[in-house]
Amino acid sequence: MRIFAAVEKLKDIKAVVFDADDTLWDCQTFFDDVEREYCRLLAPFAPAAEVSAALFRTEEANMPLLGYGCKAFVLSLIESAVSLSGGRVDGRAIGELLRLGKRLLELPATPLPGVEETLARLYEEGRYRLAVFTKGELLDQQNKLRRSRLEKYFQHVEIVSDKTERAFLSLCRRLRLAPGSVLMVGNSLKSDAAPALAAGAWAAHIPFHATWQLERTADFDHPRLLRLGSFGELPGLLRD
Numbered sequence: 001m002r003i004f005a006a007v008e009k010l011k012d013i014k015a016v017v018f019d020a021d022d023t024l025w026d027c028q029t030f031f032d033d034v035e036r037e038y039c040r041l042l043a044p045f046a047p048a049a050e051v052s053a054a055l056f057r058t059e060e061a062n063m064p065l066l067g068y069g070c071k072a073f074v075l076s077l078i079e080s081a082v083s084l085s086g087g088r089v090d091g092r093a094i095g096e097l098l099r100l101g102k103r104l105l106e107l108p109a110t111p112l113p114g115v116e117e118t119l120a121r122l123y124e125e126g127r128y129r130l131a132v133f134t135k136g137e138l139l140d141q142q143n144k145l146r147r148s149r150l151e152k153y154f155q156h157v158e159i160v161s162d163k164t165e166r167a168f169l170s171l172c173r174r175l176r177l178a179p180g181s182v183l184m185v186g187n188s189l190k191s192d193a194a195p196a197l198a199a200g201a202w203a204a205h206i207p208f209h210a211t212w213q214l215e216r217t218a219d220f221d222h223p224r225l226l227r228l229g230s231f232g233e234l235p236g237l238l239r240d
Contacts, residue, residue: 019186069137074101114232
């Protein structure tokens with residue numbers, strides 16, 4: 001465990017806030033599987049690398065209008081397929097893309113190793129308010145939380161269109177806590193750690209093996225940024 005913060009100040013933490021996708025359960029792996037199938041489906045029109053690059057450009061361009069989540073991803077799949085094929089992609093292929101998208105809407109949201117045990121421990125200790133702060137499409141994120149069977153551990157759940165400093169400050173106001181008494185836990189330095197740190201909160205980064213291109217960013221250090229090797233290390237960090 002690498003810690004760059006003054007751990008003594010963690011004694012002031014009153015709430016621990018968790019990202020959802022790729023922090024509480026696996027999500028990106030399923031998107032990567034769909035993208036591989038997508039590349040095979042469009043193989044008659046372009047090599048896999050070109051298909052992936054075109055898809056990412058479409059996702060990035062659509063972000064201001066469609067935001068994050070499965071539904072936005074499926075619309076980008078279809079738009080990119082039509083563009084890349086010059087309009088030659090047929091109804092059968094479009095139907096297959098819709099099937100792939102619906103599969104993402106039903107991913108199991110099985111808690112990652114150590115997640116449920118850690119949440120149960122923190123919940124039973126009762127020292128901290130536990131919350132979820134995640135971005136994406138409302139119904140999809142609500143359904144994943146329900147399927148994960150983790151919702152019973154959280155006193156507050158907030159799903160936003162994007163994680164920004166402003167959104168994090170709004171979360172703190174709703175929790176009625178100063179940012180300095182909040183710890184944000186997540187797998188993304190870009191969308192979990194950076195907004196929380198900018199708002200004056202603490203952040204704990206737990207890396208995940210798969211990262212979406214739009215979430216990739218240069219590594220950085222910060223006096224309130226903590227590094228964990230696994231989710232199960234969190235209770236020990238808070239006790240130290």
